[in-house]
Amino acid sequence: MKRTFLSAALAIMFLLSYSISFAALNQFTGNWKNTDPNTRGITTLVIDGNANDLRMHAWGKCHPQDCDWGEVNAYAYAPNVSAPLDPTARAVSAVYTTGFSQTLVVVKPAGNNMIRAEVFTRFTDNSNRSNYTEVYTFRRQFRPMPMRPFPGPIPMPGAAVQEDCVSFNPVTTTVRNIDGRWKIVDGNHWLFDFGDKRAEALQALRVIKYYRMDSSCFVGRPDPSFHYLLVNGNAPQGSMAGEDCVSFNPNTIEVRKIDGRWKIVDGSHWLFDFGDKESEARTAFAIIKKYGFTRSCFVGRPDPSFNYLRK
Numbered sequence: 001m002k003r004t005f006l007s008a009a010l011a012i013m014f015l016l017s018y019s020i021s022f023a024a025l026n027q028f029t030g031n032w033k034n035t036d037p038n039t040r041g042i043t044t045l046v047i048d049g050n051a052n053d054l055r056m057h058a059w060g061k062c063h064p065q066d067c068d069w070g071e072v073n074a075y076a077y078a079p080n081v082s083a084p085l086d087p088t089a090r091a092v093s094a095v096y097t098t099g100f101s102q103t104l105v106v107v108k109p110a111g112n113n114m115i116r117a118e119v120f121t122r123f124t125d126n127s128n129r130s131n132y133t134e135v136y137t138f139r140r141q142f143r144p145m146p147m148r149p150f151p152g153p154i155p156m157p158g159a160a161v162q163e164d165c166v167s168f169n170p171v172t173t174t175v176r177n178i179d180g181r182w183k184i185v186d187g188n189h190w191l192f193d194f195g196d197k198r199a200e201a202l203q204a205l206r207v208i209k210y211y212r213m214d215s216s217c218f219v220g221r222p223d224p225s226f227h228y229l230l231v232n233g234n235a236p237q238g239s240m241a242g243e244d245c246v247s248f249n250p251n252t253i254e255v256r257k258i259d260g261r262w263k264i265v266d267g268s269h270w271l272f273d274f275g276d277k278e279s280e281a282r283t284a285f286a287i288i289k290k291y292g293f294t295r296s297c298f299v300g301r302p303d304p305s306f307n308y309l310r311k
Contacts, residue, residue, distance in 0.1 A: 051085035084233020
């Protein structure tokens with residue numbers, strides 16, 4: 001009966017709620033403060049993670065300090081069953097359960113750096129109290145950034161990332177020799193050029209088919225400074241035998257200018273070099289954060305002919 005009630009509440013809520021434009025998951029992630037300082041409900045929300053591992057942490061109004069509701073699993077919702085969650089998410093939900101109640105929180109965009117939370121609470125303690133609903137508006141909280149020894153602002157969370165991607169079918173991709181050069185192609189469209197390195201072309205094709213990569217994305221075309229591949233709008237996940245990968249922590253990476261060159265670094269280890277292209281470095285930084293990449297992988301080091309990122 002409880003599950004039936006919750007499912008019905010979700011269905012009714014989505015049918016009756018106001019219409020919104022498509023969003024992206026990074027419009028929901030971040031620290032949020034209720035715009036009403038006198039609220040008696042939820043005062044603070046923290047939403048963190050990606051479509052495959054999303055969490056929501058909530059605090060409610062209490063005295064002398066706010067009550068910590070704890071952190072629970074959260075779930076993103078796309079506009080249709082075929083849409084990728086990360087770039088098109090239009091709502092996020094989570095459920096908080098206590099010994100006497102169950103509270104459903106549904107979050108939707110409400111403008112620039114604003115979200116709207118619709119909250120449905122029902123009582124499970126046979127107290128005869130009425131189930132009720134509330135609506136709150138939250139503003140994104142930008143945490144002060146620490147002083148750093150390198151110049152340049154750190155990209156702030158929440159901004160939409162403009163991506164430049166070419167889709168292809170991993171099932172029909174193959175390796176062909178065209179005018180003496182080994183290429184990965186999809187039909188008449190060539191995707192990657194390996195020159196005379198046939199073995200590396202075949203290894204890269206195995207990677208593409210293993211992860212079922214279907215989009216090749218760039219920062220800075222026609223001479224891209226950064227390249228990554230996606231699987232149905234998400235980061236490739238898993239582990240392929242024989243991979244050559246370097247791990248990093250997407251939560252600790254930074255954009256730094258080192259010896260006149262803009263780089264993405266993780267501590268003292270630099271990951272990507274953008275030369276004098278600061279804006280491209282910061283776009284790549286936002287993309288890494290968006291997809292939660294944790295591995296930078298190569299085919300053919302020390303002079304790789306193919307590179308990709310995965311989780």
